[in-house]
């Protein structure tokens with residue numbers, strides 16, 4: 001099935017809700033000291049997380065509206081490579097923190113998804129992301145060096161690594177729950193990119209095809225663990241706050257892109273400079 005066909009069967013997009021709800025739900029749980037039943041915790045995570053998800057960011061809205069220049073699209077791909085390449089490292093940290101072989105067996109699939117398998121015979125997400133970068137005419141060595149990423153991108157990615165390394169394993173796992181929403185983001189982004197940017201084709205976007213089944217598989221696993229492990233009101237609040245912290249990390253990366261590449265004259269010294277006259 002083509003990527004486009006897969007996406008036409010994608011899930012409906014929920015309406016965003018006020019972010020005030022997201023900000024207070026963890027506090028309310030802590031204050032009330034009432035343990036939510038698993039289904040209510042799941043609903044709270046979904047509602048609070050989606051309200052703060054990067055799908056609502058102005059940079060994503062510009063992208064989906066077909067309003068990014070090619071240089072801005074390149075900046076997005078180059079910066080997001082930093083995130084993509086850090087994902088298997090943060091998953092290795094999470095693996096290393098568990099004593100449970102069953103947990104590790106399931107979680108290590110995430111590393112294979114990004115690093116590839118069978119001596120790289122099966123491409124992983126990192127290689128597929130580079131294919132996207134190549135399709136956007138970026139120099140791959142420049143992308144892989146990560147040297148030209150924005151300072152805030154590097155700080156945001158570092159914050160994700162620090163979060164999973166320094167918190168409880170519950171918080172580390174809960175922080176991955178933005179994956180509940182990534183199929184919605186991909187479902188909007190891919191058809192928009194194919195329709196609105198002449199230089200982008202399905203081959204360039206092949207990164208996203210496996211994500212449409214990997215992300216729901218991973219999110220369901222993480223959600224079942226979080227709803228089981230969060231067995232006190234404080235742990236439930238910790239899980240919600242972890243998801244919101246991760247939303248902030250994703251949001252900060254897009255803030256950085258918007259500030260550097262949409263505002264004229266704001267590219268930080270040393271960061272990627274789009275070639276002139278690219279539209």
Ligand SMILES: O=C(O)c1cc(C(=O)O)c2c(n1)C(=O)C(=O)c1cc(C(=O)O)[nH]c1-2
Nearest residue numbers: 087125175176177178179181182185186211
């Ligand atoms: O395209 C997106 O909007 C998007 C979002 C996210 C996310 O929400 O964290 C991930 C991805 N993609 C993705 O491709 C991916 O591999 C991934 C791993 C993780 C994670 O936190 O473990 N998030 C995401």
